[in-house]
Amino acid sequence: ALDISKLRDQSGYITLDPGFKNTGSTKSAITFLDGEKGILQYRGYAIEDLAEKSTFLEVAYLLIYGDLPSKDVLEKFRADIRAQMMIHEDMKNFFTGFPSKSHPMGQLSCLVGVLSSFYPESLNPNQTEEEENKTIINLLAKMPTIVSWIQKKSLGHPVVYPKNNFGYIENFLNMIFGEVNQEKTFDPLIIDAMHKLLILHADHEQNCSTSTVRMVGSSNANMYASISAGINALWGPLHGGANQAVIEMLEAIKADGGDADKYLAKAKDKNDPFRLMGFGHRVYKNFDPRAKIIKKACDDVLEKLGVNDPVLDIAKRLEEAALNDQYFIDRKLYPNVDFYSGIIYRALGFNSDMFTVLFALGRLPGWIAQWKEMRDNKEPIGRPRQVYIGETLRPYVPISER
Ligand code: ACO
Numbered sequence: 001a002l003d004i005s006k007l008r009d010q011s012g013y014i015t016l017d018p019g020f021k022n023t024g025s026t027k028s029a030i031t032f033l034d035g036e037k038g039i040l041q042y043r044g045y046a047i048e049d050l051a052e053k054s055t056f057l058e059v060a061y062l063l064i065y066g067d068l069p070s071k072d073v074l075e076k077f078r079a080d081i082r083a084q085m086m087i088h089e090d091m092k093n094f095f096t097g098f099p100s101k102s103h104p105m106g107q108l109s110c111l112v113g114v115l116s117s118f119y120p121e122s123l124n125p126n127q128t129e130e131e132e133n134k135t136i137i138n139l140l141a142k143m144p145t146i147v148s149w150i151q152k153k154s155l156g157h158p159v160v161y162p163k164n165n166f167g168y169i170e171n172f173l174n175m176i177f178g179e180v181n182q183e184k185t186f187d188p189l190i191i192d193a194m195h196k197l198l199i200l201h202a203d204h205e206q207n208c209s210t211s212t213v214r215m216v217g218s219s220n221a222n223m224y225a226s227i228s229a230g231i232n233a234l235w236g237p238l239h240g241g242a243n244q245a246v247i248e249m250l251e252a253i254k255a256d257g258g259d260a261d262k263y264l265a266k267a268k269d270k271n272d273p274f275r276l277m278g279f280g281h282r283v284y285k286n287f288d289p290r291a292k293i294i295k296k297a298c299d300d301v302l303e304k305l306g307v308n309d310p311v312l313d314i315a316k317r318l319e320e321a322a323l324n325d326q327y328f329i330d331r332k333l334y335p336n337v338d339f340y341s342g343i344i345y346r347a348l349g350f351n352s353d354m355f356t357v358l359f360a361l362g363r364l365p366g367w368i369a370q371w372k373e374m375r376d377n378k379e380p381i382g383r384p385r386q387v388y389i390g391e392t393l394r395p396y397v398p399i400s401e402r
């Protein structure tokens with residue numbers, strides 16, 4: 001019988017699929033999505049149910065370990081995380097080294113990679129389950145603290161340490177917006193919106209950053225290094241960087257007189273490289289189910305905070321105009337989750353260069369779950385092929401004759 005795998009290996013048959021639009025890289029039991037129908041499920045649970053009824057750490061547990069935790073298991077998971085939120089004081093040395101204007105994503109990828117230096121046992125590809133769980137807890141616990149230190153550094157303010165009596169989101173918001181010896185409390189609606197935002201971003205099957213995490217991990221690189229690579233992949237404006245790009249685009253439109261239609265026309269002009277940031281998605285070709293949920297949370301937060309921001313008026317006009325424009329209808333371009341997430345984060349008081357870092361905080365459990373699945377399945381090292389189109393063999397010309 002014909003063995004196709006051997007044929008491919010030996011005779012040079014290669015599937016060419018730039019951008020991997022139709023190439024499956026793995027079998028996965030974590031996230032199901034149907035881009036045509038706008039369905040997203042984590043481990044079989046509808047994203048709508050999880051966003052409405054769950055908390056971020058509950059969803060993190062679900063993604064990583066496969067089932068929703070019992071009350072006791074969740075309590076232990078939360079307590080383990082709370083106990084590890086402090087980061088080593090020596091990490092402060094790294095913060096001191098960054099120029100004050102360094103982009104938070106560059107700092108985050110570096111600092112997450114650096115965690116491996118403090119936990120060298122994570123470098124062992126044959127680590128025990130217990131050791132692997134320690135890394136998982138460490139990442140979930142220390143990332144919010146690292147993110148808050150990045151924020152405080154950008155302001156030149158002293159860092160705020162995590163508190164043992166605070167929940168995960170409360171702790172994070174207090175470390176970001178609170179001050180030393182001055183705890184801050186937040187409206188439950190704001191805390192709920194933060195849970196929702198992080199849950200909606202928690203996994204999205206084999207997207208660019210997640211594929212990166214799996215690819216790097218497939219060489220037996222440790223979890224910190226793999227996730228640090230994922231953070232870099234997320235940084236790009238065509239992926240996680242879109243939420244920052246949305247606000248910057250809206251600000252540019254405002255500075256240019258606030259004419260949304262003019263920018264709509266630019267987005268449609270094929271001679272103009274401008275694209276409407278926050279519109280379109282590689283897999284959702286009818287609507288982004290996450291955008292539906294977050295749009296509601298966005299409206300609630302803006303109303304609660306009584307925000308009156310001209311940039312948000314421009315966002316509303318763009319959204320309406322694009323949804324009724326034939327160019328966008330024909331190409332099935334709808335606002336994605338990042339059109340709204342940046343708007344909420346801005347209303348909460350985050351600088352736009354922190355938005356993608358917040359996306360990373362949400363995506364972390366998904367990256368961990370995908371890394372773990374790849375290892376548990378003993379997947380081979382990732383190594384795509386290519387179709388060579390360069391020169392054929394030519395004689396070497398000595399430098400004196402060139
Ligand atoms: N504005 C204007 N036109 C667009 C946009 C946009 N935002 N997005 C796609 N198009 C057009 C393209 O020009 C193309 O038109 P054509 O068929 O006439 O040539 C058509 O729609 C299809 O676009 P592709 O680039 O082929 O779609 P692809 O699936 O490769 O790209 C992507 C998806 C990268 C998200 C794209 O829509 C985009 O650049 N959007 C803006 C950036 C953004 O919001 N990214 C966030 C993604 S969500 C996330 O990471 C969580």
